[in-house]
Amino acid sequence: xxxxxxxxxxxxxxxxxxxxxxxxxxxxxxxxxxxxxxxxxxxxxxxxxxxxxxxxxxxxxxxxxxxxxxxxxxxxxxxxxxxxxxxxxxxxxxxxxxxxxxxxxxxxxxxxxxxxxxxxxxxxxxxxxxxxxxxxxxxxxxxxxxxxxxxxxxxxxxxxxxxxxxxxxxxxxxxxxxxxxxxxxxxxxxxxxxxxxxxxxxxxxxxxxxxxxxxxxxxxxxxxxxxxxxxxxxxxxxxxxxxxxxxxxxxxxxxxxxxxxxxxxxxxxxxxxxxxxxxxxxxxxxxxxxxxxxxxxxxxxxxxxxxxxxxxxxxxxxxxxxxxxxxxxxxxxxxxxxxxxxxxxxxxxxxxxxxxxxxxxxxxxxxxxxxxxxxxx
Amino acid sequence: xxxxxxxxxxxxxxxxxxxxxxxxxxxxxxxxxxxxxxxxxxxxxxxxxxxxxxxxxxxxxxxxxxxxxxxxxxxxxxxxxxxxxxxxxxxxxxxxxxxxxxxxxxxxxxxxxxxxxxxxxxxxxxxxxxxxxxxxxxxxxxxxxxxxxxxxxxxxxxxxxxxxxxxxxxxxxxxxxxxxxxxxxxxxxxxxxxxxxxxxxxxxxxxxxxxxxxxxxxxxxxxxxxxxxxxxxxxxxxxxxxxxxxxxxxxxxxxxxxxxxxxxxxxxxxxxxxxxxxxxxxxxxxxxxxxxxxxxxxxxxxxxxxxx
Numbered sequence: 001x002x003x004x005x006x007x008x009x010x011x012x013x014x015x016x017x018x019x020x021x022x023x024x025x026x027x028x029x030x031x032x033x034x035x036x037x038x039x040x041x042x043x044x045x046x047x048x049x050x051x052x053x054x055x056x057x058x059x060x061x062x063x064x065x066x067x068x069x070x071x072x073x074x075x076x077x078x079x080x081x082x083x084x085x086x087x088x089x090x091x092x093x094x095x096x097x098x099x100x101x102x103x104x105x106x107x108x109x110x111x112x113x114x115x116x117x118x119x120x121x122x123x124x125x126x127x128x129x130x131x132x133x134x135x136x137x138x139x140x141x142x143x144x145x146x147x148x149x150x151x152x153x154x155x156x157x158x159x160x161x162x163x164x165x166x167x168x169x170x171x172x173x174x175x176x177x178x179x180x181x182x183x184x185x186x187x188x189x190x191x192x193x194x195x196x197x198x199x200x201x202x203x204x205x206x207x208x209x210x211x212x213x214x215x216x217x218x219x220x221x222x223x224x225x226x227x228x229x230x231x232x233x234x235x236x237x238x239x240x241x242x243x244x245x246x247x248x249x250x251x252x253x254x255x256x257x258x259x260x261x262x263x264x265x266x267x268x269x270x271x272x273x274x275x276x277x278x279x280x281x282x283x284x285x286x287x288x289x290x291x292x293x294x295x296x297x298x299x300x301x302x303x304x305x306x307x308x309x310x311x312x313x314x315x316x317x318x319x320x321x322x323x324x325x326x327x328x329x330x331x332x333x334x335x336x337x338x339x340x341x342x343x344x345x346x347x348x349x350x351x352x353x354x355x356x357x358x359x360x361x362x363x364x365x366x367x368x369x370x371x372x373x374x375x376x377x
Numbered sequence: 378x379x380x381x382x383x384x385x386x387x388x389x390x391x392x393x394x395x396x397x398x399x400x401x402x403x404x405x406x407x408x409x410x411x412x413x414x415x416x417x418x419x420x421x422x423x424x425x426x427x428x429x430x431x432x433x434x435x436x437x438x439x440x441x442x443x444x445x446x447x448x449x450x451x452x453x454x455x456x457x458x459x460x461x462x463x464x465x466x467x468x469x470x471x472x473x474x475x476x477x478x479x480x481x482x483x484x485x486x487x488x489x490x491x492x493x494x495x496x497x498x499x500x501x502x503x504x505x506x507x508x509x510x511x512x513x514x515x516x517x518x519x520x521x522x523x524x525x526x527x528x529x530x531x532x533x534x535x536x537x538x539x540x541x542x543x544x545x546x547x548x549x550x551x552x553x554x555x556x557x558x559x560x561x562x563x564x565x566x567x568x569x570x571x572x573x574x575x576x577x578x579x580x581x582x583x584x585x586x587x588x589x590x591x592x593x594x595x596x597x598x599x600x601x602x603x604x605x606x607x608x609x610x611x612x613x614x615x616x617x618x619x620x621x622x623x624x625x626x627x628x629x630x631x632x633x634x635x636x637x638x639x640x641x642x643x644x645x646x647x648x649x650x651x652x653x654x655x656x657x658x659x660x661x662x663x664x665x666x667x668x669x670x671x672x673x674x675x676x677x678x679x680x681x682x683x684x685x
Contacts, residue, residue, distance in 0.1 A: 133389060166415045197600050365600035373594045373607075375412075376583040376623045377388060377554045 001074050002030040002037045013067035028102035033079060033120050038062060039102055040071040044089045047071045050097060051085040052350055054323040059088065081119035081348035082355070083321055107354050109182055119348070127191045127361055128184050134194035135160030137186065142204075144232050148220040152206070154229070156237060157186065159193050159200035167238050169201040169245035169368055172225060172269075174215060174254030176205020182353035188360045196377075197361065198370040202237045204229060212292050215253035217299025222261035226268045244312065247271030247367055251356045253278050253296070260299055262310035271367040272311040275356045276318045279327040300327075307334055313341040315363040317356075319349040379663070381588070381616050384581040385656035385670070386554065386623055391426050393551070396579055396657055399667060400549065404429030407547040411437035411563040412555020412583045423551070431551070434543060436563035439536045443566070447532035450525060457521050458562075461514060461610070468510040469607060475503045476605050483635055500642055507608045507643070511591065514610035518565065528568055540567055544576060554582020554623065557594070558609060561587045570613040578615060585621035585652055590614040593644065595622060597630040606640065616660070620644045622674075625651035634678030641674040649674040650683065658683060 001009070008014055008022050019041065030037040040047045040062055047062040062071035084107055086097045099106055100115035107116050140156040155176060159168070179185040185203075192198045206229065208214045214221045225248070233239065239246075248258035248269045255277030262269040280293045281300035287293050314335055318328035325346070335342045343366045349355035382396050397406075408431050410417045417437040424431045444451035479499045485492055527533050544550060550573055552560075560583050564570070573588075580588045590613075595606035622629065630636045631651070641649050650658065651672045659667040668683040675681045 161416065163415050361600055369601055371556065372596055372599055374558055375554075375556050376586060377386060 001072060002032050002035075005030055005037055005039075005072075009065065013065055014070070016069075019068065019070060023102060029100070029117055031077075031118065031120050035074060035076040036117055036119065038073045038075070038087075038100070038117075040087055040089070040100070041069050041102070042071075042089070043069060044071070044091050046090040048088040048090075049073050049075075049085055050088050051083055053083055053321040054325065055321075062087075077117070077119045078348055079120040080122050081117075081321075082122050083117050083350045084114035084352050084354075085117055086114055107182070107352060109353050110178060114352075116354070124354075125358055125361065127195070128188055128357055130187050131191050131194065134190045136190050137193070138162070140236065142232060142236055144224075144228055146224050146228050148224040148228065149214065152224075152229075154207075154233075155205040156233065157189060157203035157205065158237065159202070160190065161200070164238055166200075167240040167245075169199060169247070170230075170233060170237075170239050171201055171203045171247045171249055171271075171273075171364075171368070172229065172233075172258075173203055173205050173248075174250035174257050175207060175211065176203075177207050178353065179251075179356075180205065183357035183360070185357075185360070188357065188364075192361060192364060192370070196370045196372040196375050198364050198368045201368060202233065202239065204233050211253055211257075215250070215257035216292065216295040217256055217260040218295065219264060221257055222264040225257075225261045226265040230268065243267055243270035245270070245368075247273060247311075249273035249275075249363075250277075251275035251353075252351065255279070256296055256299070259303070259310060263303055263308060266308055266310065269310070270312050272314040273363045273367055274314065274316045275359060275363070276322055276324055276351050277316065277328060277331070278324060279331055280324075281327065281330075304334060307338055309338055309340060311340070313367055315343045315345075315366045317345040317347060317359040317363065319347050319351060319355050321349060322351040324351065379575055380549075380577045380659060380661050382579045382657065382659040382667075383585040383588075383616060383619070383621060383650065383652060384579065385652040385654045386582050387423075387426075390654045392655055392657055393423075393579065393581070394427050396659070397427060397429075397549065399657075399659065400577060400579075402548045402577065404431070404548055405546065406431045406549050406551055407543050408433050408551040408553065409436055409560070409564065409569075409584065410553045410555070411440075412553060412557065412560035412587075413437070414556055414559055423553075432543065432547075434540055436540075436567055436569075437559070440563050440566055443532045443536065447530060450527070450530060450532060453521070453525055454566075457517060460517055464510065464513050464517065465607075465609070468506065468513075469605070471506055472503070472605055472607060473603055475499065475506055476603075479503060479639060483639070500639065503643055510608050511611055518610070527566060533566070536567060537572075540569075540572060544572055547576075549577040549579060552578065552580035552584030552588060554584050557583035557586050557592055560584065561592065561610070561612065564613060570615070573613070573615060580616070581652070582623040585616075585623060587612050588615040589619050589621050589647075590617045591620060591644070591647065593620050593622075595640075596628045597633075597636060598628075606643075618647055620647045620649045621652055622649055623652045625674075626653055629674075631674075631680060637674045637680065638676060638678035641676045641678075645676060648683075651680065 048059040062073040064071050088097050103115045105116045106113050137159045142154040144152045250258040255274040280289050280296050287297040318325050332344045380400050418433040482496045482499050586592045592609040592612050597604045655670040657669040658671050665685050668685050671683040672680040673683050
């Protein structure tokens with residue numbers, strides 16, 4: 001266990017008051033250079049750490065300190081790491097999943113809230129935090145009656161000081177509402193534009209009512225993006241027509257949708273930002289990721305056989321604690337072999353929105369470098 | 378009166394009004410906001426802040442009109458810009474190698490005379506390259522001016538006359554920031570080096586860079602690419618002997634004595650001025666008469682307060 005806890009336990013099982021005092025004085029879980037010690041207090045038959053880190057068991061038991069209601073688990077954890085977790089507490093034959101009651105740091109996603117374990121040295125990047133000095137962009141609404149997908153509502157992010165007399169780069173972003181809600185997208189855009197690290201750009205935030213069907217490499221969705229969404233946005237906002245000023249982006253299956261659209265319509269997008277893409281493929285054997293992935297595998301196998309030039313510049317990122325790290329790594333030599341400009345970044349993180357948030361600066365500034373060196377306001 | 382003042386950035390915490398008061402200027406004023414490009418002329422906030430009449434010289438828009446009315450000149454200008462871009466790219470390649478040597482020698486342990494001499498020589502190589510680049514860009518500009526004689530072209534001459542009248546009737550000229558290359562391009566196009574010489578002048582951000590005698594682009598922590606400060610080209614030279622560094626605390630690693638030292642030594646004898654919010658420095662007939670909230674990078678690696 002961590003040094004302060006070892007000191008507490010050295011004299012035998014601590015009483016409740018001593019434990020209360022210890023917990024009040026320390027950030028829990030206890031993080032040091034080499035790892036993390038999880039603590040849980042309470043009556044239980046068993047307590048399990050539930051996390052989704054590839055290569056580690058999905059459930060790891062905490063050990064009870066004899067003579068107390070304190071449960072412990074020590075894990076090695078490299079500096080700068082971050083992952084999300086819950087506790088599973090078993091009592092009287094029933095089990096309950098809950099966020100760590102002693103850890104105030106949590107992260108939300110569409111499925112709920114998880115506790116966050118921030119390894120030694122990890123800090124949320126300061127550019128993800130609201131900056132009172134940054135000029136803020138605004139939102140516009142756009143309706144598209146799609147021939148391919150039916151009626152769709154989009155939000156358009158318009159940068160601060162938006163002018164109709166100027167032409168803007170465009171980024172089409174899948175799961176837009178989730179990016180706003182869970183990855184602080186608007187704050188990040190406002191900050192990076194204000195700091196001149198990316199140019200003022202328009203972002204089309206798309207969402208799907210059924211992403212498991214639409215984001216899996218489906219032609220209708222790609223045709224909607226290129227044949228309907230792009231013209232509709234161009235009719236609403238002044239856009240730079242150069243493909244280098246047009247990007248598509250997504251995380252997980254959203255990354256598949258972005259890559260598929262760019263592959264099916266070469267030249268439509270000059271830039272791709274793909275985060276933890278669900279790029280499942282098969283070489284020997286069959287798909288083992290379940291039926292949802294059947295169309296993904298078909299697309300990815302076709303893509304891997306004939307990648308073409310989906311975009312001139314591509315940024316990929318993936319957490320090394322995700323099972324998708326293999327598929328993402330495998331994509332890199334394929335893309336660089338096409339003589340594309342490729343940047344691949346691995347993070348000590350999992351398949352989650354804060355991982356994707358933390359990579360936005362590197363991805364966006366690689367794809368859309370701002371006028372940092374030339375503009376001094 | 379030949380008062381010149383440089384200010385820190387004016388966004389959010391402006392001190393332009395205070396500067397005008399110290400100069401005894403009651404207006405009217407003319408402004409150059411060409412660095413704002415398509416937002417040129419949106420000076421309502423500026424007017425409200427200074428509380429006196431301000432008219433924008435409209436250099437960005439005038440240039441657009443010139444290029445539209447004079448296609449051969451527009452084409453030649455574009456070609457010159459392309460040649461300047463090539464020069465900049467080639468300079469940047471050579472600069473990266475030389476600054477790499479400076480960094481490697483700085484990291485070498487020890488303080489032997491040979492190592493000290495090698496460090497000085499490496500920095501000298503960078504200074505020499507900077508001078509060569511400055512000379513090359515100047516040759517490009519002077520060759521262009523000699524061949525095309527912009528001031529005599531019918532597409533430009535009427536603008537020069539109008540600008541001369543506007544500047545003549547102004548108590549001071551304000552030059553705002555923005556895109557420094559665009560700003561400098563427009564200032565050059567309309568002969569502002571001559572037009573503004575001897576006029577009371579207040580400049581900030583990119584404006585401060587453009588009126589100095591050497592425009593240095595800089596950022597120590599860019600999200601992509603190398604953090605190598607580079608010379609763009611000569612400025613108008615209206616405020617000589619300084620390198621203007623707006624937002625220095627955001628852009629430069631001022632807490633790194635090695636970087637501060639190398640920056641100051643590279644551009645010496647010019648004084649490298651960290652122009653932050655609230656900074657003000659003023660010269661009267663070339664003599665420094667006021668400085669507030671202003672620090673300069675020194676060759677010892679420290680930041681020193683500038684005092685009049």
